[in-house]
Amino acid sequence: TSPWQFRTCRCWAWGALGLLVLGLGSTVEARFAFLIRSVEVVITAGLFLIAGVAFAGITVGLFSVLGVEISEVMMRLLVAGGFGLLPILALATVYDPTRGPLEQDFSQGLSRFVHTLMRLMLVPTLVVLAIYIVFIPMNFMEPFRHRDVLLVYNVMLFAVMGLLMGALPVQAGEVSERVRVWLRRGVVAVGGLALLVSVYALAAIVYRTVTMGGITINRMTVIGWNSINITLLGMLLYRQAGRDDTAWVDEVQRVFALGTNAYLLWTLFLLLGIPLLF
Template identity: 45%
Template sequence: MAANALEAGDGQSLNDELAARQGDPAALERLYQRVRAEGNEVLFREALRQCLLAHPGDVLYEAWAYRLGVDVGRGGEPRPRRPWPLLIGMSVVLGLVSALLAGGRPPVPDPGEASPWFWVGWGPLVATGLMAYLAWHERGRRVIRYVLAAGLLGLVALYTGITLGDRADDAAILAALHLPFLSWAVVGAALCLGYPDPARQAYAYLVKSVEVVLTGGIFFGAGMMFVGLTYGIFAVIGVELPEEDLTWVAAWAVGALPLLAAGSVYDASVPPAEQDARTGLTRTVRILARLLLPLALGVLILYVLWFLPVYFRKPFEERDVLIVYNLTILA
């Protein structure tokens, strides 16, 4: 304890001495040589790091940090804030439009199964939502790129709908499979063109796109597990929820989740090549838990306060109900 206190005290005094020598290279060199001779170079490094965080941009402190290999990092900077109300609101709207386009049919890129409105419009719809979010962040001369790109996608969707909308042959299947990729490429072009070194930006966009897809898959899988568990816990007590609603839920999800996933892992305030590595899948798990918490609490309250008292004897009489109860507790 005494050693720790002495170390903390020395570190604090070094902070004061470093601050007193700000802008004086000779005095700072003498202080460093003295501390080094005393064997307290580690304390000097920590004090230097704290001074640099307190005085960002100080050239002398930065030179010393470079000399000693002090990793200041970005720990002192606030994490980029996401406009979550905007993201969630736009995602809900995109999901509703996607569900309306699907019209109760499977939300898949198959002209033989899906509504023509859906397989033609889903890719351009999601891409337009992404570009609207990016344009809201930039709010400058680059916004015209997103407007032109959205207009181009609208024309492509219109042409595809007119020429292939009522067909289910190979040409329609190819169009249904390629429209989402075309939409993704148009978003990338609108985002990356205009930045210095567009090839580097495009590569970063490609890498980040993979992370967005994985994040969206995690969101979708977790959401479907939640919906399946909700259906299951009601089914075992004889309450049948309409299975047709699952199609509407899936159609809503494939429209809403792409923007939500992109907003979770992509910082729209900086170019693709300057993205913060901290905003990865580890962060996604925390965000996912926060998003599902209100829904899970709502179902849990309804289940505990209403259905459990009514069907209290069910777990004692039917093993399936007991298993579902246990799985619900674990979830």
């Protein structure tokens, strides 16, 4: 089983959870709130992972000083149990099960930290993308020839999409007018550069498909994800035209809410259609 198939299964599980929480008649605002909480859960799980790895390293070091070696079987059980526990702990920490997605508190605690972090990360992300695009012509054929480089591109693009979602306020009134202006500029700039890299990555995977063995499960999966991301980024930029300082937030939320439907439909196709095609 390939990493992309694992990602597809995780995406479908996430979509099923969203359908259970939101129901069939959910609003754009509720779906976006669910997306924001999902980003927060991922970040929280990452923090727990860092703490767990540090704790495990210290524990192994302490026992090794005493000449006690933890068996390989025990280590595997601890690692498997720890990874299985991470999403449960993260979800329990972030999400209040007594409230709906739109009724969650996004104004303080971990939520405020995550939103602030995502907004601050827009600046270095913009700088890195700009520098990277400048260097693309010097190594233009790298993703066309090397699969690993292309994989890095696709992981980066998903990270950028998560960053853009996490940087947005759930309600436009949560941030001041001045912050909204600069936030809008940052989202548009990062989205524009990410769109260029997305098109570049899609061209590379299409080239590899045509010249290196034809369509495969992994390539079809990546082409679908890239096409969805390109469409969403294009819509994000297009819908900014002529919007005022508050309406643009609603428009971006609608784009990401639409994106959830596209991701789930593509995932459903991968789960049901691929066994018939390959």
